[in-house]
Amino acid sequence: MTSSTYIGLYLAVLTIEATIILAYFIYRLERNNEKRAEIEEIKRVKRTLFVLLENGIHRAVKSKYVNDWETFDFIRITDNHIGMIAAIGHLLSEEEFLYFNKIMETLKDIADHEKNGDPWDAKRSVDKLLRLITVPVYPMYYFYMKSLSNFDDIMSKEAIQIFNLLDVSNKRTFTNGVKYSSKGKKVFEILPDNRYKVYDESENIICDALFDENGIVEGKAKIFHEEGFLEYEGCFNAGKRSGQGVEYLLNGKKGKEGDWQEDQLVNGIIYDVKLDISGEILGNTIQQIESTSDLYELKRCSSEMMVGDLQVADGTRTVVEGSIMKKASEFLKA
Incomplete structure (x- = not known):
C-alpha cells in the first residue's frame, strides 16, 4: 500500500x-x-x-x-x-x-x-x-383575623409548601408564635402540637384549645354564630361541649348553663322556656324565647302560654319553682 x-x-x-x-x-x-x-x-x-x-x-x-x-x-x-x-x-x-x-x-x-x-x-x-x-383555627375565628398584618399567617404548612414550589424566589415559612394585627395587637397564637390561642380586640383570650382539621378538640373557648353573636362559652372535650359551659340565645341572653356532656346539658338550667297554661313544657320539644317573633307569639297567646326556667339534673327536667311568668308583660319587664 x-x-x-x-x-x-x-x-x-x-x-x-x-x-x-x-x-x-x-x-x-x-x-x-x-x-x-x-x-x-x-x-x-x-x-x-x-x-x-x-x-x-x-x-x-x-x-x-x-x-x-x-x-x-x-x-x-x-x-x-x-x-x-x-x-x-x-x-x-x-x-x-x-x-x-x-x-x-x-x-x-x-x-x-x-x-x-x-x-x-x-x-x-x-x-x-x-x-x-388555612390553619384550623381560622375558619372558626376569621372575623377576628381581618386585621392581620401578614396574610401568610393564616396559611397552613401544606398550602405554604405549594406556594414555595411555584415561587422559589420568595420562600414563605410556617412558624409558631403570636400573630399580630396591623396595629401591633395580638390576634392569635400558634403553639406546638396544634394548640391555638385567639385574642379579642382587647387582647383577652377567647380561645385556648387543641384543634384538628374539624375544629376544636379540647380546651376552653367562646364560639360564635355566623353573624358574630356569641353562641357558647365553656369547655370542650373530644370535639364536643363537655364540662362547664353557657349557651346563649340569639338575643344575647343565657339559654342554657351548667355541666355538659357530648354537646348535651346534663346538669344545670335552661332559661326562658315556653310553657302551657298549666306550667308544663309546651309541645314535644323545648322551645325558648329568643327572637322578636317569639315575643309577638307570647303577646298574642299570653292567655295560653307562660314562660319559665327548667332545672336539669342527670337528664331529668323540672320547672324551677318561682320562675314561671304568667303574663307576657312580666317576661318583657324581666
Missing part, C-alpha cells in the same frame, strides 16, 4: 470522526434547546398557577368580609388550568399533587357557583377551601 493510500484512509477516518463529532454536537445542542424549552415551559406553568392560586385564595378570603355577593367576582379557574398541574407533577409528591388538585377544583367550584347565581353554594365552597388551606 502506497503512502498516498494511507493518507487517503487517514483523511477518510478523520472525516468520519468529524462527522460523528458534529452529529453529536448537533444532538447535544438540540437536547439542550429542548431542555431549555422544557424548563421555560415549566416556569411558565408555575407562574400561571401561582397567579391563579394566590389571587384565587385572596379573593375567596376577602369574600368572607363582604355582604354583597351578588356583585362579587371570583377568579375563574378552568379544567385546562387544573390540567396544568400535571406538567409539574414530577416536582410534587403524590399527597401534594392530590392536595393541589383539590384546592384548584374547589376554587373552580366557587367561581362556577357564583357565575351560575348560586351564592349559598359558593359560600359553602369558600368554607371548604378555607378548611383546606
